[in-house]
Amino acid sequence: QKEVEQDPGPLSVPEGAIVSLNCTYSNSAFQYFMWYRQYSRKGPELLMYTYSSGNKEDGRFTAQVDKSSKYISLFIRDSQPSDSATYLCAMSTGNQFYFGTGTSLTVIP
Amino acid sequence: DAGVTQSPTHLIKTRGQQVTLRCSPKSGHDTVSWYQQALGQGPQFIFQYYEEEERQRGNFPDRFSGHQFPNYSSELNVNALLLGDSALYLCASSPRAGAINQPQHFGDGTRLSIL
Numbered sequence: 083q084k085e086v087e088q089d090p091g092p093l094s095v096p097e098g099a100i101v102s103l104n105c106t107y108s109n110s111a112f113q114y115f116m117w118y119r120q121y122s123r124k125g126p127e128l129l130m131y132t133y134s135s136g137n138k139e140d141g142r143f144t145a146q147v148d149k150s151s152k153y154i155s156l157f158i159r160d161s162q163p164s165d166s167a168t169y170l171c172a173m174s175t176g177n178q179f180y181f182g183t184g185t186s187l188t189v190i191p
Numbered sequence: 192d193a194g195v196t197q198s199p200t201h202l203i204k205t206r207g208q209q210v211t212l213r214c215s216p217k218s219g220h221d222t223v224s225w226y227q228q229a230l231g232q233g234p235q236f237i238f239q240y241y242e243e244e245e246r247q248r249g250n251f252p253d254r255f256s257g258h259q260f261p262n263y264s265s266e267l268n269v270n271a272l273l274l275g276d277s278a279l280y281l282c283a284s285s286p287r288a289g290a291i292n293q294p295q296h297f298g299d300g301t302r303l304s305i306l
Contacts, residue, residue: 086233088233090231114294116294118297123299123302124299124300125195125281125297125298125299125300126234126281126297127297128294128295128296131294170233170234172233172294174294177239177246177247178236178239178247178249179224179234179236179283179295180236181226181233181234181235182233183231183232183233184231184232184233
């Protein structure tokens with residue numbers, strides 16, 4: 083069983099839609115949770131970072147962590163064509179990071 | 192404020208050769224981690240350097256080695272290259288002082304192709 087499971091998609095939505103991206107994990111030692119966005123031929127770019135259960139909002143992005151269910155989500159409101167990218171969830175015990183395989187998202191104008 | 196920079200951006204090698212990839216961390220960061228990202232996969236942790244020593248290592252063979260210099264820059268060396276080593280190699284940096292609560296910042300990677 084992988085440490086982090088993420089649906090690879092691909093996911094295609096119309097502009098303005100609400101997007102929900104999800105990851106599950108098995109290691110209860112994970113304390114820190116991140117979402118990265120990766121455009122083609124670029125490195126991952128940090129979007130959201132949280133270390134507690136609950137919601138964290140930043141503009142159109144909301145990160146949700148449920149430690150009891152070992153489940154994290156990223157919601158994107160009012161999606162834009164510029165949001166088209168691969169979204170990676172990542173988790174850490176404090177020393178080492180574990181990434182999901184990424185979900186490919188396309189927002190259609 | 193310069194972010195994480197990596198060189199070269201692309202590299203083509205043949206099986207059995209050796210390669211060295213380079214990374215300069217973000218200003219103010221002193222910890223460098225290396226990742227391998229195969230096509231369609233998430234980054235896989237190779238190792239992390241802090242104070243010029245390897246501190247953590249992922250599940251990679253000894254063919255993968257590294258070095259960190261006093262100015263915090265780092266190199267990744269891969270010996271006896273295999274076809275399966277073809278991937279995007281990412282460098283990430285973070286401030287060690289806040290390592291347990293600071294996420295990593297990535298460079299754009301070096302795309303390594305093995306023929």
